[in-house]
Amino acid sequence: MQSKNHRFEPTFSLVQRAAAMLSLVALLAGSLAAGISAQNMKGGKAAARLSEEQRILHVLNRLGFGARPGDVERVKAIGLDKYIEQQLQPAKMDDALADGKLQNLEVLRMTTAELYERYPQPGQLLRQLQRRGDLPADLADARENRIISHQHDLEYQARNRR
Numbered sequence: 001m002q003s004k005n006h007r008f009e010p011t012f013s014l015v016q017r018a019a020a021m022l023s024l025v026a027l028l029a030g031s032l033a034a035g036i037s038a039q040n041m042k043g044g045k046a047a048a049r050l051s052e053e054q055r056i057l058h059v060l061n062r063l064g065f066g067a068r069p070g071d072v073e074r075v076k077a078i079g080l081d082k083y084i085e086q087q088l089q090p091a092k093m094d095d096a097l098a099d100g101k102l103q104n105l106e107v108l109r110m111t112t113a114e115l116y117e118r119y120p121q122p123g124q125l126l127r128q129l130q131r132r133g134d135l136p137a138d139l140a141d142a143r144e145n146r147i148i149s150h151q152h153d154l155e156y157q158a159r160n161r162r
Contacts, residue, residue, distance in 0.1 A: 053076075
């Protein structure tokens with residue numbers, strides 16, 4: 001005889017789980033399609049009311065960091081569709097100007113090992129100084145305070161998880 005406090009735990013077969021997931025996906029897809037359809041209907045009316053310059057500003061705000069001086073005129077000159085196409089295919093854009101400005105930066109040609117050797121991480125540098133006994137007192141105190149503060153943070157998080 002079963003006790004009254006026994007909990008019934010349903011077990012679902014793989015087929016039942018797959019059917020549930022498929023139903024959920026179908027429901028979400030239907031909702032998404034309805035939302036997109038409604039958005040397209042709204043967007044078409046709104047886009048028809050925007051002037052060419054407003055549409056360009058909207059695209060510049062959506063695809064980039066907003067309009068800089070001269071951007072609206074540049075997009076007008078090449079056309080909005082062509083500008084959007086350029087933004088979607090950045091590999092085709094001419095980067096000669098940027099490449100010219102970056103060519104003198106030696107750090108961009110360094111290997112990872114060279115970067116670590118030339119620019120050691122602060123924590124690694126502190127540990128090396130500490131091992132050699134060359135760590136200045138103020139840095140040792142700051143490091144110790146940071147370790148203690150981190151330990152207190154961990155203890156606080158552990159207490160508040162309960």
